[in-house]
Amino acid sequence: MATDRLSMIFAALADPTRRAILARLAEGEATVSELAEPFSISLPAISRHLKVLEQAGLITRSRTAQWRSSSLNPEPLREATAWMERYRRFWDTSFDRLDAHLRRLQQPQSTPDDEQQ
Amino acid sequence: MATDRLSMIFAALADPTRRAILARLAEGEATVSELAEPFSISLPAISRHLKVLEQAGLITRSRTAQWRSSSLNPEPLREATAWMERYRRFWDTSFDRLDAHLRRLQQPQSTPDDEQQ
């Protein structure tokens, strides 16, 4: 498994089944069986997708009786968006204009920097 | 390899070395050797990271003489951000307030939906 948090988040999002699960959870919390219903894969497979999402912090889980219900935790999505946001000036033209404006006003130009490894 | 575009983008971003390469490319285009310099891994390894980034559409490559220079292509980052944007209302409180406001005004509530698979 990936060691750093951001890698875990992106890796979790790299699977279409997991993204679909998140989309479902956006409508409200759901049990494992409910989440598995739209898919043609086994329950253990779903169970492990949920573990990946949980370890990435994208869902939180609670138990009542024999049901484990998952609910969306958006925090990591905010983190991932924040990382990408640093590149926004490369595609968002209005941001480009803002960027140019700020650069005219202030002295330092900031460029995105990633974690060194 | 992942089949859909979004999965390829997220998978490409899931590696810290590749994110660092993107950060370096945000400062301007660079050759393979220049990109490899900060890392303690071999040139072939870097070469394959670049192939992953290229296939995800995150970089474009050009050649002059024996140098292959890479430059950032932000489009996929915009795509990925657009996907996450649908969940913004779950963490952004000002969006929450806007969302609540819109829900009060209009009848249908929209929830994010993912690609079915």
Next chain:
DNA sequence: TCGTTAATTAACCAACGCGTTAAACATAGG
């Protein structure tokens, strides 16, 4: 043409990801 430099491809290996089925665990409830 020959050597040097830049980069990729080939061949290999260990670890991981994602699926399976079968077994085990946890809780409710007759």
Next chain:
DNA sequence: CCTATGTTTAACGCGTTGGTTAATTAACGA
């Protein structure tokens, strides 16, 4: 208790990823 239901864990297969070193390709330049 025993059984049914919901979920996870175990054990396995198989393709992919991410690294290595060695060989190959590509282009320049004396």
